Amino acid sequence: MQIDFKNMISPVEGADRITWAEVEALKKRGEAIDADLRARRGRGDLPFHDLPYQDVTSVLKYAEEARGRFENFVVAGIGGSALGNIALQTALRHPHHNLLPEAQRGGPRMFFPDNIDPDMVGGLFDVLDPKETLFNVITKSGSTAETMSTFLLVRQALIDAVGDRWREHVVVTTDPAKGDLRQIATEEGLTAFDIPEGVGGRFSVLTPVGLLSAAVSGIDIQVLLSGAAAMDARLKASALDRNPAYVCAALMYLADAHKGRRIVVMMPYVQALRDVADWFRQLWAESLGKRLSLAGEVVHVGQTPVKALGATDQHSQMQLYVEGPHDKVVVFLAVERYDRTLIFPAAYGEKASLGYFSGRTMNELIQAERVATALALTQRQRPNMTITLPEVSPQTVGQLLYLLEVQTLYAGGLYGVDPLDQPGVEAGKVATYALMGRKGYEQQRVEILREIASDARYLL
């Protein structure tokens, strides 16, 4: 994996892009952050670092059996309990997996209904037969409202279809000891996988949260983990100013804090990596978007991650990126080799818009468009960088996900915030409980109903 950040750096002092001198001036802080992260890892406080080395025998065994037994596999999870699963599926399986004939698919059809829209959830049951379906209910806390309420519907649909044997159609992934879902699993005798303690949702893709669905779908999770381990080795062995995780974090931080680049656009020119950009969106937003610094000061920091897709979004967002406010950094994801090569046939050679394709490939076209887009941004003083994978494979995706996780930890250090908490979502949960009439929230309910009353002046 290669990272080219030439277009992030201005060769001369200037207002628009950062200079290498600014990166070097940050080095002392970077070293302190690095020492702190290493110490915490040494103490076992950052257990996500250990995930590449875990034993996945039980996941593989269960997945292998499920692959033969079920026509459909459904992940009931949301946020960190779905985004990694979706990213792996999109990256490493066929773009039309669920439409392939069973023999070509080699495993169940895969569904990830990560929302509580009644039409979406109801629509799912139009296309799958519960009798032929395994449901993986995933929630770290064991009490997530969206997931637990979906579980109630799933369970009832299964009981209606197969009676007491519903228990064979549910596998849960949750905290090893705590929470309602763990308790239910124990009481009902459901198969359960553990999310290791100390690994938060957005860092959990390489736990059974992401690994079980990946293995069921036919992804080689051992190679995925070996990719993460390879990146771990590379990061450990690198001097700080050659450490991709640190350097990327420093570039993003400086672009934001010094140059007002409050938005980071992750733009794969690889359809398969599109949902990696979505997974990153949670990782970066939830880890760095914070009101308080570690020192307790009100800071309101956090770069806003945006997902885009090349070449598609050249026809949607590029006008803004090239000409709009100087408030963005673009991170391109590229591959050296796509799996397929599509050669353009010779036809209409006399037409200006077609003649130049003859004998060239679609692969060359998308690569040319990526390079051209990076150049157009650079010429307008818009910083951008490119992460190039040799190809999309379990090995390289494992590397990429692990890199981005570690980068996020360094960024947390640079912003001076805790990248592992999410205190800002509590208020919304309480208001939801109050509005749903949950016991103990009666007083809040009265206040909330008053606050949300509409005002005719501001209603059209």
Place this chain on the structure above:
Amino acid sequence: MQIDFKNMISPVEGADRITWAEVEALKKRGEAIDADLRARRGRGDLPFHDLPYQDVTSVLKYAEEARGRFENFVVAGIGGSALGNIALQTALRHPHHNLLPEAQRGGPRMFFPDNIDPDMVGGLFDVLDPKETLFNVITKSGSTAETMSTFLLVRQALIDAVGDRWREHVVVTTDPAKGDLRQIATEEGLTAFDIPEGVGGRFSVLTPVGLLSAAVSGIDIQVLLSGAAAMDARLKASALDRNPAYVCAALMYLADAHKGRRIVVMMPYVQALRDVADWFRQLWAESLGKRLSLAGEVVHVGQTPVKALGATDQHSQMQLYVEGPHDKVVVFLAVERYDRTLIFPAAYGEKASLGYFSGRTMNELIQAERVATALALTQRQRPNMTITLPEVSPQTVGQLLYLLEVQTLYAGGLYGVDPLDQPGVEAGKVATYALMGRKGYEQQRVEILREIASDARYLL
């Protein structure tokens, strides 16, 4: 359709949200913009306004025949030639349309491969038989590189499958007179639909660009247009300060220009409207993201549109929206009624995280979460507003799309830019031609290859 913008407005003077006095102070400019837009419409310079009243007989006739004849319908288009099609399909057809049995689907399977990724395009041909497929090639200019190159591959696949009869498997939508695709259609005798002159890509959803695929999929396009006409009537009849298109534009503009809210998040709490947010993303970004004002001054304006999805993104982006920088406005899309009602069965009533669901509905839960999220944002002084549709139907979606288009024109006026051009994407096209070795670009090619050479100092 109801728009509640109470949470955009601060009841007292304050730093974080705009006041109603600021909206009123803008009225004079708003009236001048409104007069200008009405005059231009009167002169026939804004022909997208006429689309709700067009005759769609020929589209309906062709679509009806195609529905019976083909198993698959593929749109080959990108940007404005795909985003509207996808938005309509997601909004108005079953969430798993392509997995439904043919009888329930009632029409062809629908595909929108709006990219040139070789694995994605190649993968498409794994799941469809060209013999059973109709391809709709859409490009306004008739020369878009991605679409025309895809056309070459599609044409070859068809020739391989059905020989000379390939012409019956292609329908084009393009300029009535100009461009290579129009010329090819004429020479080859392909069925062709017109994109009316003066209607740009991002305003073309209600031309045959969006209407043909919608009709083939089984959407009632006459009702869709009548929805747009109803919104047109509402906007024409409203006083400016009660005109939803103008008021929404003014709120966004003031939030950005006066309060530094450079990002607008469109967040449907309706899975079906998720790709309307993506369509809006092009509309807003490409229309307003501009280097030059109409007066020729360098301004670099444009609010960055971000798509989010409720309730899903509460578990991904909400931490940042609630605690991060004060740089966002959130526009919620809501519905009064979903098509289905899902009642939670009573089970595990003694468990705190489950008991309160008993007898309640998933519909109530997602509505409660939306209201709770809006409240949480408002309590942190984060401006937000809610557009509520009575339901998702061709009528209401037609209204919504038309509203957002007109809002974008008003916003163009307020920002003082031309919302109908996109001068910033030219440089990237030229560089692509040069890199692909197109004739006439040899000199640029030499320069570009020099500029893009990597630098070992900035390579990891």
